[in-house]
Amino acid sequence: MLLIHCPYCEEERPELEFRHAGEAHVARPVEITAESDEAFEGYFFIRANPRGIAYERWRHIHGCGRFFNAVRDTVSDRFFATYKAGRKKPDAAKFAGAATGGKDKR
Numbered sequence: 001m002l003l004i005h006c007p008y009c010e011e012e013r014p015e016l017e018f019r020h021a022g023e024a025h026v027a028r029p030v031e032i033t034a035e036s037d038e039a040f041e042g043y044f045f046i047r048a049n050p051r052g053i054a055y056e057r058w059r060h061i062h063g064c065g066r067f068f069n070a071v072r073d074t075v076s077d078r079f080f081a082t083y084k085a086g087r088k089k090p091d092a093a094k095f096a097g098a099a100t101g102g103k104d105k106r
Helices: 037-044
Strands: 003-006 011-014 019-023 053-059 067-073 079-084
Touching: 003 079
Parallel strands: none
Antiparallel strands: 003 011, 019 053, 053 067, 067 079
16 A cells, blocks of 8 residues: 655555645646637646656545645656645755656566
């Protein structure tokens, strides 16, 4: 079972208590009705989906119910850090040495 640290509850809990909520740090348009169709598509549908280190939003649905951000390796499913929503994202270089570097270890 994968354990995820909730930065609000300050404890590790089983992954079944959490839900993935997409990419973190997506810039929301100030005036959505003024956006072109292409810009709206980019905001609403297009995501980075990297192989390796990703910044994601998660929600602790069976705990405090709050959203938080996480740094996770999408290849190994390893969480490097979790941090409260609204905080600046950590530098990816800090985790690059510990990540799989895009190489699948299977």
